[in-house]
Amino acid sequence: MTESPAAQAGATHPSVEALREAFGDTVTRATVSCGDTIVYVDASRIRDVLAWLKDTPGQDYNYLVDITAVEYRDVERPIEVVYNLLSLERKQPLRVKAELPKDGPLEIDSVVVLWRGANWLEREVYDMFGIRFRDHPDLRRILMWETYAEGYPLRKSFPLRGRFSRSEQMRQALNANPEAHYSMEELSIAEAYHNIPADMRDRLARGERAKIPEPPSETGGE
Amino acid sequence: MGLASTPTSGPAAEPAVVSAVSPNWVTTRLDFLVNWARSNSMWPMPFGTACCAIEFMATAASRYDIARFGMERMSFSPRQADVLLCAGRLPFKLAPVIRRIYDQMPQPKWVISMGACASTGGIFDNYAMVQGIDTVVPVDVYVPGCPPRPEGLLYGILLLQKKVRGETLADRSIRVEQTLDERGLRLPPERIDEISEPFGNSVHQTRSA
Incomplete structure (x- = not known):
């Protein structure tokens, strides 16, 4: 330069x-x-x-x-x-x-x-x-949600409308659990764990997060 | 009037209930009364996600005043709402949320899709946005505009009231709860892909662009 x-x-x-x-x-x-x-x-x-x-x-x-x-x-x-x-x-x-x-x-x-x-x-x-x-x-x-598997949206190799079809995107979105976005740390209730209601404790212990798929390898340019 | 059957089919015929509510003088008078009450006291559940919500607030405020049409009572609990009013774009992250809100609303319920983005995805033809909320919930009235002026929204509300006044007790199918299928979709995948096809200026963008 x-x-x-x-x-x-x-x-x-x-x-x-x-x-x-x-x-x-x-x-x-x-x-x-x-x-x-x-x-x-x-x-x-x-x-x-x-x-x-x-x-x-x-x-x-x-x-x-x-x-x-x-x-x-x-x-x-x-x-x-x-x-x-x-x-x-x-x-x-x-x-x-x-x-x-x-x-x-x-x-x-x-x-x-x-x-x-x-x-x-x-x-x-x-x-x-x-x-x-x-x-x-x-x-x-x-x-993006944690189970998002289409890649990294702001990369130049990423197509504007995403990699999956609209119906597949909709299927994944509607099958998501809208209440599974918070971890115990985010809720800052780890210390209060034993004082919260039993059903909430049970849900946290079970872990409501969906399974996280492996992200596609996108290290090199295309 | 799909379920209308004549009472001449005999007392042994099975649709005794259906014939009891089929269009006759009593049911049509009852329809008129019920629909008059429903259409003039609709409680909206505002689902405002973007600038359309600002126009919706203007519509609710004193100058335009949807209280004139019996809608002044905003219902922030879906369990007490009649109309789900989606004002603004809907990202995929909110799709299960609006679906749950719709499922929590008791029958009878209607949906107004306000603005270009809620109806079609609008300018947001991208990876994050639902291309029309009718792929998530059934929609009764689409209000065009970006955002629609309060007059436009009021016209949509009046159209919905007109639609409600045309409903009848004899047609049970309009009150049947529309649930998601076993794939978790409201429409077949081909229909969703078809509805989400780019149109207008978006067609100049290819999927890989």
């Missing part, structure tokens, strides 16, 4: 300079887009970089606004995992991106240990893109 004037301006962002000093080649490049500084870092060290940005005095990017991912139409381009950070004290935003090549495993370290709020954000990225977050405490689908 050619270095535009804007990109050079990004290189002079104080956090980028500090990151380059601390991590060297881990920071692959930095650009400015629409006034926002974007730093590309090596995916294998993403947790170290984000921990450093969060905890280093003078950086203090203590608020994780969002985690998302981008897949480009160009099949050669890697999938990007995007971390939008914000320093609440300094009112300074920073966008960090990690690139995952499509021919490799779509895996990256979870940052739930840094921000507990990353839990659902990473689940959403997993749900929509199939990117697995290592050491995530509870990596399940969050928007």
Whole structure:
């Protein structure tokens, strides 16, 4: 990528300079887009970089606004995992991106240990893109139902109307148990387990979740 | 009047009950009374999922005021509702929910599908959306629009009242509970696929696009 004037301006962002000093080649490049500084870092060290940005005095990017991912139409381009950070004290935003090549495993370290709020954000990225977050405490689908077996909807290889026929989609939807969406942890009643009514205790112990089929392998590009 | 049979078939003929309620002066007068009461005191169960629900609220509020048609009492319990009013798109995740609500409503019950998305899927011809709630529950009145104006919804309600006034005790089939088949579907799979076929601008998107 050619270095535009804007990109050079990004290189002079104080956090980028500090990151380059601390991590060297881990920071692959930095650009400015629409006034926002974007730093590309090596995916294998993403947790170290984000921990450093969060905890280093003078950086203090203590608020994780969002985690998302981008897949480009160009099949050669890697999938990007995007971390939008914000320093609440300094009112300074920073966008960090990690690139995952499509021919490799779509895996990256979870940052739930840094921000507990990353839990659902990473689940959403997993749900929509199939990117697995290592050491995530509870990596399940969050928007689509847990038995959803058609793949990952925001991948470019995913057909807009889904993989199954409408009748099959309807059959699976109508056969779903609408009350089977909550685990004991989500209901926060694990501690009150012995005080809840016997029939509810029985249902929880039996587990109302449907069987979860294996997701289709969708690691490589098509 | 599918079940109408003449009382001349003799006292030994089996449809004694049917003949007792077949269209005669008494039953038609009773029909008139019952239908008058039902059509003028329908309690809607609002199932609002999207912007149509905003128009529905406008319809219920003082300017348009569906209380004029006996519908001011929103029934947030399906067990006390007469009309299931689906206002908005229905994702597949909500399909079993609306089906359960419909099953919990006591007979007599009717369904209004409000807006393009509830009726056909609308612009949401994608992996997550039911292409018309008639693949989940039987629908009596479809109200077009995106979203329909309150006048449109009121017209749909008036059409439903007209339909209710045409019902008769002699036709028992309209009150038979329509359950899901052994596959868990309301319609045969081919019918669902046919109903869900893309139309309008959606035909330019192929399944693989």
